Amino acid sequence: YVSALDRTINTDGKPINMLQTDAAINPGNSGGPLLDMDGNVIGITTAKYASDEIEGLGFAIPINDAMEIAYDLMQYGYVTGRPSLGVMVRDLNQSTLSAYNLPMGVYVDSVNTDSCAEKAGMQAGDIITAVNDEAVLSYTDLSAQLAQRQAGDTITITVYRSGSYQDLTVTLDEKKPEAQTTSNETAQNQQPQMQLPNGWSFFN
Numbered sequence: 044y045v046s047a048l049d050r051t052i053n054t055d056g057k058p059i060n061m062l063q064t065d066a067a068i069n070p071g072n073s074g075g076p077l078l079d080m081d082g083n084v085i086g087i088t089t090a091k092y093a094s095d096e097i098e099g100l101g102f103a104i105p106i107n108d109a110m111e112i113a114y115d116l117m118q119y120g121y122v123t124g125r126p127s128l129g130v131m132v133r134d135l136n137q138s139t140l141s142a143y144n145l146p147m148g149v150y151v152d153s154v155n156t157d158s159c160a161e162k163a164g165m166q167a168g169d170i171i172t173a174v175n176d177e178a179v180l181s182y183t184d185l186s187a188q189l190a191q192r193q194a195g196d197t198i199t200i201t202v203y204r205s206g207s208y209q210d211l212t213v214t215l216d217e218k219k220p221e222a223q224t225t226s227n228e229t230a231q232n233q234q235p236q237m238q239l240p241n242g243w244s245f246f247n
Contacts, residue, residue, distance in 0.1 A: 129155040129216055175199050
């Protein structure tokens with residue numbers, strides 16, 4: 044049974060649109076096809092939730108979404124339209140925030156040359172606190188905001204710098220394959236690895 048559509052599932056800091064199903068999903072069959080009774084592939088099994096109280100709550104990427112990705116990979120060698128901010132960031136711990144009287148947000152370690160962030164005026168040392176007036180308290184929040192958008196979209200990023208807040212207008216770049224990115228952006232794409240919440244299993 045497909046029990047829900049358009050479920051936004053966030054297991055590693057990147058929200059993904061999925062459908063919910065009671066089909067058994069295990070490490071051996073994750074990544075495989077989810078079939079209807081006529082043998083049509085309707086999704087790619089991806090994640091499940093299990094606990095002492097809950098069993099059989101599975102999630103799959105809708106086949107339409109998967110086909111768009113497959114088409115881009117065959118045509119261009121990468122998934123087009125995915126946004127890139129062009130910064131290397133990290134979370135700040137509570138002791139650092141308290142010691143320097145800083146707001147909650149994401150600390151910008153470095154800004155890539157010629158990136159959309161640099162063109163918008165973002166600087167190393169800025170703290171990103173909001174995107175389009177929605178609070179950004181962690182790397183997970185920032186990643187979720189970017190995942191909702193496409194390359195070419197224009198957003199307003201609020202940063203804290205030298206005791207005051209500034210709004211920067213950013214038109215997002217397109218994320219390119221690693222061979223075409225700078226070393227800083229490669230590091231951004233790879234970091235950080237998020238701890239999954241209890242009960243979640245996620246299979247690539």
